[in-house]
Amino acid sequence: MEIPYTVQARPDTGLYNAKLGIWLFLASEVMLFGGLFSAYVLLRVGAEPGMWPHGWLNVTLGTVNTLLLALSAITTLLAWAACKVRDFTKFKIFHACTILLALTFLGIKSYEYHDKLIHYEIKLNNGTFADGHLVEKSADFDLAKKTGTVTLHGHIVTDEKELMDLRSPEAQAAKHEEVIVAATDIKSMGNYGPRHNTFTAIYFTLTGLHALHILGGTLVIFYFWAFGGAMWKTDPERFTNRIEVSGLFWHFVDLVWIFLFPVLYLT
């Protein structure tokens, strides 16, 4: 049994099956991220005045990541073009670049996550807040038993709202130094993980889901890159189609980031 139009386009639709399939899949992906973006909108407009964070993310790193993905979009296109002109060596070179760019993106993303996870906000018993990156916890530190101390590189603020807009002149002028806090003074303590507030929650969820898409796309591209030689020899047209379809997915993932970057980093 032979299923028609697996490689050649059907004349009246102008598409081969997989190309139609990936477009349909991307339509559903639009709805998936659309749902998450609308969640972002509702959470943001529903936030109490002054409690939606600004400037919490590193714009430089975000910009670098944006450029990496933009470059990978170009190499993906060139890899497909190389297949079209039946130049397998060039295909190998371009998609090697794509994979390296994607891995660098994921590396930078992990660094950003780590930076958030070691960033602590400590509510003190006197009503003020100690905020900064964890330097060390003393060996006997135990929040429940109220023993030991924790050292942050950061500062003390009197109102939580001062931590919300890090682009403000006051926040820019704040002096960051080592702060040692005794466990006996701590009312509650938490890092800037997903549960910190709704901004970190949607930040980790959106970028995490996006990173999973990057990871999945990279695995597929790597599979074609490393093991595609056999099909290239027997059926180069089918292989080229596969590169095109995986490329369409990759462009979509890039596009999602183009929306994520301004929404999370720049506003």
Added chain:
Amino acid sequence: MQSNVQQFPPFREPQSDHAHGDHGHAEHHEPNFWQKYIFSTDHKVIGIQYGFMALCFMLFGFGLMLLMRWQIAHPGVAVPLFGPLLAKVLGQPAAGGIISPELYNSFGAMHGTIMVFLGVVPLAFAAFGNYVVPLMIGAPDMTFPRINMASFHAFFLGGVVMLVSFFIPGGAAQAGWTSYSPLATTIPTNGQAFWLVGMVLLITSSLLGAVNFIATIIQLRAPGMTWMRLPWFVWAQFVTAFILLLAFPPLEAAGVLQLMDNLAGTSFFLPTGLAVGGQLVDRSGGGSPLLWQHLFWFLGHPEVYVLILPAMGIVIEIIANNTRKPIWGYKSLVYSVLFVGFLSFIVWAHHMYLTGMGQKIATFFQATTMIISIPSVIILTCMFLSLWGGSIRINTPMLFALGFLPMFGIGGLTGLPLGLAAADLYLHDTYYIIAHFHYVVAPGTIFALFAGVYFWFPKMTGRKMNEFWGRVHFWCSLAFMNIVFMPMFAQGIKGMLRRMSDGAVNYSAARVPNAIDALPGSVMQLNGVILWAAICLGIAQIPFIINLFWSISHGEKVGDNPWRATTLDWQTPTPPPHGNFAHEPHVVRGPYEYSAPNHATDFTPQDEPESSSAPLNPNAHH
């Protein structure tokens, strides 16, 4: 019964040489059990897999309902027969064989989830769609057979996760099939996390299925099978697939967010200052419970059309076949189903009038809700008008299809007051709602699905199901369905709320004699009536179950086209082999050419070449 239908030679012609030999090669050796039934990529096997699993899940969901109905009618009394078993398997929540309120909540949530996501949708869309659509459009298989297999496996896994959640400490999800936050996050059981993981798997499954269906219908139509020659069933499945493709992902997004709430401690759906049991919850707050409801119902309402459109498709096919004349208003049907599909995306908030989302928004959704009833009524009207003047052939599938019409009518018309905010404020969350949507889905959709099972069974097995027991099944089901659901309208109008364990006994006039809105004894007595009707309804399914299995080997043997039908699914060998058609069919006419004048038989198959006197299609082989 056999006619002069064009017969195919028993074996396929050898394929001409193709680039990829792997498919052709696989046909030569006999597949073993695992390849044939578990890891099959054949759309017909996958359709039957889906159908069998879905029927099992529906029976299980029905069983949960029987236990709930017992608790409603006899609060605090141990369940007869199954009580000791429940106590043994589920432990504390069923201590002494008595269903505790927590267990009742679990059963309620899982009954809804199983019936919708593991029962009716897989049967209506995945099972019938998989088996019938490629046959009807003249395709050798689905476009992506391996993705099709993956879709079934994801469905199976999702079902397993749902079932496993009954046995974890704390039991299965208890927040209703709608899983409203913050309840879904604050109930102390991990059942909700299982529910969410199960849902993500089921959504993945339906996503893969939807992509496959749409691509198949667009790409693999046989030569001559133009859009307006598609049987309406295919149109219904096409629109259903689009609804699944575009409406399910927002629920997947919501599921991911609620999973984060439950496992990572976020507050997407938890408002600031949330207190549980008098204690402030240790969460950041700032989330929005309304957000969950919007995301849920953005799927939830289109889902209603996922439940009903394939059923309508089945009914149309059976009505056309048994009235022996063309379906009335084919084009109106096509445009109506497209319009329904589009509108189904902008009516969701009519489930949320009571949330205080605002009068302006409510007005908008009221308007769209009223508008969407128009194409639905057109579809139903076409079905009724198709009966007009037909010499109707009565058989089991036709009985179920005819039963569908008034039952769905009752379900649909009782929905109109719910679409209007003013009436809905009173009726919301009462048994009226339960009665309304069960009329749509149970004697509506499920009757159509039974009709489909009886109708296509001969194609799947080469044998007919027993007619007498089929009629027994129909008449008993029709009677008991109505005795189960009709009283619920009265209970709801009297103010009996859904989702209450112990059957609202604490609000009965017997318990609170001085309350002016207490439920009178007559309303409470109906609980007993419904219980026994439900038990009888269960007994009425026994003839069906026995008939189904018995007929596989003992049913009356029939030919390729026992119903003398026109569509391509009946122009194949029976059961259709791998690859379906002996020759690629060439379609030359529309789907419902019954009783054409000057034709020897009262039906003209879609691919029967024009007679020699009028050779319109010289390419068609004989």
